[in-house]
Amino acid sequence: MQVKFLDLLKVNEPYFPELMQSTQEFLESGWYILGNEVKAFEKEYAAYCGTPYCVGVSNGLDALRLIFEGYKVLGKLKEGDEVIVPANTYIASILSVTQSRLKPVLVEPDAETYNISPEEVLKAITSKTRAVLAVHLYGQLADMEALQEICKNHSLLLVEDAAQAHGATCRNGKLAGNLSDAAGHSFYPGKNLGALGDAGAITTSDEELVGAVQALRNYGSHKKYYNMYEGFNMRLDENQAAWLRIRLKGLDNENNRRRELAKVYNEKLNKEKLILPLEAKYGKHVYHIYPVLHPERDNLQKHLLENGIQTMVHYPVPPHKQEAFKHWSNYSFPLTEKIHNQELSLPISPVHTNEEIEYVVNVMNQF
Ligand SMILES: Cc1ncc(COP(=O)(O)O)c(C=O)c1O
Known part of the structure; x- marks a missing residue:
């Protein structure tokens, strides 16, 4: 017998008929960037995660990057601030910190879950620590209840890297993406919720952060050709959003x-x-x-x-x-x-x- 690690065509195929229909509508809409599909996906994914807001972005790395850049323009983080991150993660988690010119402080995982150890986080806190990045590696949540407590007691921002854990639930019923100040999601094709290319999202209940990242993903602009920040082009594509709306149902x-x-x-x-x-x-x-x-x-x-x-x-x-x-x-x-x-x-x-x-x-x- 031959067993593939992952047969993406087989995973995606059942959703193709609905995609054909939605692609027809997308083609005929005449609007191809930040349109109705992105808006609808953001609404549906926020509802799924249980957060008031979702912002669709280009990929998972950019989602995390935009969260950190967003906190910087809001004055909650500044260059050189320390962010405690798991040593045991995919490199993207850590790149989001270094690329935002923040200082990653690596700590060991918990021996059973392989996720960041709350005890190690406590030991790593210094006067320069401003945030903790929790990664839900392999589809298992980090110990968010313990991390929430630590971050509350030390006035730290708590950010989730939910790239690998779409739909993972905490025992209080809350989902990955709704267990921190802001969460980055990746919809890389092999992920549990996979796009047909690169795609990502931020979920949060922080309205101010939403304003900042909505602008930052689009050249720092809320109004066309008026730029508040030195922003990026980190937008979610309309056709990826249309596909993700279909995939989300399954x-x-x-x-x-x-x-x-x-x-x-x-x-x-x-x-x-x-x-x-x-x-x-x-x-x-x-x-x-x-x-x-x-x-x-x-x-x-x-x-x-x-x-x-x-x-x-x-x-x-x-x-x-x-x-x-x-x-x-x-x-x-x-x-x-x-x-x-x-x-x-x-x-x-x-x-x-x-x-x-x-x-x-x-x-x-x-x-
Ligand atoms: C834990 C983790 N964080 C971040 C990312 C980055 O996501 P993307 O590849 O969509 O940029 C990935 C996936 O590749 C990941 O597995």
């Missing part, structure tokens, strides 16, 4: 299917040498990724591939060991490094069949 079902498949892995994988992802008590995982840790990760990956199973590594090199951040090469984050050395992502998507997942289990258990 998101909860798709996430439930991911959870069903994760349950099969949780129950049937041999745990002798393998560490399976733990679902934290405080929230519902949406398994964007099903990460296992194994001391012989590379051999295990080879064994799976020889048996027709594609896997991926999220991620092979931690941000502080990347060439791009070579000035951090002396940093040591043992837990982050262990995760990067041992992590393997097993196939999990709404279109994988039970037979495929059972086959992965059998091949895994043979190793």
